[in-house]
Amino acid sequence: xxxxxxxxxxxxxxxxxxxxxxxxxxxxxxxxxxxxxxxxxxxxxxxxxxxxxxxxxxxxxxxxxxxxxxxxxxxxxxxxxxxxxxxxxxxxxxxxxxxxxxxxxxxxxxxxxxxxxxxxxxxxxxxxxxxxxxxxxxxxxxxxxxxxxxxxxxxxxxxxxx
Amino acid sequence: xxxxxxxxxxxxxxxxxxxxxxxxxxxxxxxxxxxxxxxxxxxxxxxxxxxxxxxxxxxxxxxxxxxxxxxxxxxxxxxxxxxxxxxxxxxxx
Amino acid sequence: xxxxxxxxxxxxxxxxxxxxxxxxxxxxxxxxxxxxxxxxxxxxxxxxxxxxxxxxxxxxxxxxxxxxxxxxxxxxxxxxxxxxxxxxxxxxxxxxxxxxxxxxxxxxxxxxxxxxxxxxxxxxxx
Numbered sequence: 001x002x003x004x005x006x007x008x009x010x011x012x013x014x015x016x017x018x019x020x021x022x023x024x025x026x027x028x029x030x031x032x033x034x035x036x037x038x039x040x041x042x043x044x045x046x047x048x049x050x051x052x053x054x055x056x057x058x059x060x061x062x063x064x065x066x067x068x069x070x071x072x073x074x075x076x077x078x079x080x081x082x083x084x085x086x087x088x089x090x091x092x093x094x095x096x097x098x099x100x101x102x103x104x105x106x107x108x109x110x111x112x113x114x115x116x117x118x119x120x121x122x123x124x125x126x127x128x129x130x131x132x133x134x135x136x137x138x139x140x141x142x143x144x145x146x147x148x149x150x151x152x153x154x155x156x157x158x159x160x161x162x
Numbered sequence: 163x164x165x166x167x168x169x170x171x172x173x174x175x176x177x178x179x180x181x182x183x184x185x186x187x188x189x190x191x192x193x194x195x196x197x198x199x200x201x202x203x204x205x206x207x208x209x210x211x212x213x214x215x216x217x218x219x220x221x222x223x224x225x226x227x228x229x230x231x232x233x234x235x236x237x238x239x240x241x242x243x244x245x246x247x248x249x250x251x252x253x254x255x
Numbered sequence: 256x257x258x259x260x261x262x263x264x265x266x267x268x269x270x271x272x273x274x275x276x277x278x279x280x281x282x283x284x285x286x287x288x289x290x291x292x293x294x295x296x297x298x299x300x301x302x303x304x305x306x307x308x309x310x311x312x313x314x315x316x317x318x319x320x321x322x323x324x325x326x327x328x329x330x331x332x333x334x335x336x337x338x339x340x341x342x343x344x345x346x347x348x349x350x351x352x353x354x355x356x357x358x359x360x361x362x363x364x365x366x367x368x369x370x371x372x373x374x375x376x377x378x379x380x381x
Contacts, residue, residue, distance in 0.1 A: 020330050021231075075280070075307045078299060082287035092296045115343035118302040121295070122343075123350045135350065137299045164267050165260040171271035175278035175312075182278070182304070185285035189297075197294055197353040204345055205288055205301040208338070209281060212304070212312050215331070216274065219316050222258045222323065227330060234334060238341040245348040249355055 004038075006045050011037035052105045052161055063156045070152070071117050078118040081138050093139045094123070097132045097146045101154055106161040110153055120145070172220050176213060183209045200244045207237035258323060266322040270315045277311030284308065298350055305342040309335055 005011065011034070018033035019025065054060070101107055111122045114134065124133040136145055186209055190202030211230045218226030262270070284303030291297045313331040321329075 017333065020333050023330055071306055075303060078287070078303060079280070079283050082283055082290060082300065092293075094295075111347060112340070112343040115346050116302065116306060116339065118299050118306065121298050121350055122347050123295075123354055133354075135295045135298065137296060164262060164264050168259050168262060168267045168271055171275055175274045178275075178278040178282050182282040182285035185282070185289050186301075189288045195294065195353075195356075197349055197356070198297065200349060201294075201297060201301065202288065204349075205285055205304065208301065208304050208309070208342075209285065211334070211338075212278070212281060212308060215312055215316050215334075216278075219270075219274075219319050220259075222320075227334075231334060231337070234337050234341075238337075238345060241345045242348060245345065245352050248349075248352040 005041065007041040010044060011041045013037075014040055050104050052103055054160055055162075056160060059156060059160050063153075063160065066152065066156070067113055067116075074117045074119040078137060091139050092135065092137050095134045095136050095139070095145050097134055097149060099125075099130050099132050099150075099154060101158060101162075103161045106157045110157055113153055114149070169220075172216055176216050176220075179209055179213045179216065183213070196248060200241060200248070203244070204237070204241045207233055207241075211237075261323060262319065263322070266318060270319050273311045273315035273318070277308050277315065280304065280311070281308035294353055295350070298346055298353075302342065302346065305338055309338045 014037035015030070015033035018036055019029060022029050099107075099110075101110065107125065111125070114120050114122045119137050121135045122132065123135055125131075134145070134149075139145075183206055186202050186205035188202075190199050190206060193199040193202055211233045214226050214230040214233065218224070218230070281304035284300050287300035287303065288297055291300060313335050317329045317331050
């Protein structure tokens with residue numbers, strides 16, 4: 001079973017995308033989408049992605065809600081920074097953060113979350129020293145950035161994957 | 163009344179998105195360094211995609227949606243290629 | 256524009272508000288691209304358009320077509336998912352290559368590779 005369907009979730013997502021593009025739920029399109037999804041999952045086998053297993057899948061919803069709220073808040077904050085008067089210059093800077101997260105896929109998710117949030121951008125991660133270099137737009141009310149990222153994102157991701 | 167309302171607001175948002183595209187284009191033309199130009203191009207294609215979505219609403223034509231999806235796909239690939247080139251190009255220098 | 260006249264008022268108002276707010280947020284993001292004064296700050300500006308702008312305008316389009324054509328298959332979801340997945344990757348790579356170039360030239364004050372210099376305000380206990 002595992003041999004014929006190596007990545008069932010990926011196949012299902014591909015089929016869903018196929019149906020959305022074609023805007024139909026006819027049996028023919030479902031069959032074609034399923035065939036495409038299964039055959040493309042075989043291509044994925046050659047890439048050998050590192051496998052991870054989610055321990056507590058129900059925590060995904062809570063993490064997603066946190067991310068949506070934070071992205072909305074940070075949008076408003078960045079708009080304030082951009083529209084500020086010229087005599088108060090933007091005080092941005094680099095923040096080095098030491099992470100304890102090991103799992104590659106969890107790190108990738110953390111990178112996407114941090115970069116999708118407008119106030120912070122992930123620049124570089126050194127896997128030997130486990131130090132992440134983050135650029136923060138408004139560092140004045142961001143003195144506790146390292147602590148915030150550790151408690152708000154890293155702890156839930158750790159709970160989810162490790 | 164309703165139609166006037168919605169037509170004018172679609173037109174207004176198209177003008178606003180056009181201005182946003184002009185800002186991104188200005189950054190792309192002027193940008194002091196190569197990475198600024200790539201960033202401008204990235205913003206430009208996202209704004210163009212949003213503009214196509216509003217055109218699709220105005221004419222109720224799905225062809226605009228397909229065009230927006232293709233712009234999103236190709237823009238992503240081209241930005242990645244440019245960013246990679248910046249890293250590799252300097253190595254040879 | 257004959258089809259837009261069929262849109263009832265209760266749907267027209269949210270569509271207009273979503274469209275205008277989305278496009279104004281995108282414009283603010285692009286203005287930030289002009290006004291912010293160094294590259295790493297400007298890296299944050301397009302994220303505004305790519306997160307809030309795309310979500311709001313796609314919601315407006317979905318609502319409009321769902322009411323007008325009674326079509327409940329939302330293919331705008333594809334654009335939202337795709338943009339949200341890809342924009343972080345682009346910005347991460349761009350930031351990385353800019354950091355690399357600045358380090359080679361050594362003209363801009365960027366943290367070095369071996370020992371990250373702590374900034375005056377944002378320090379880390381480690």
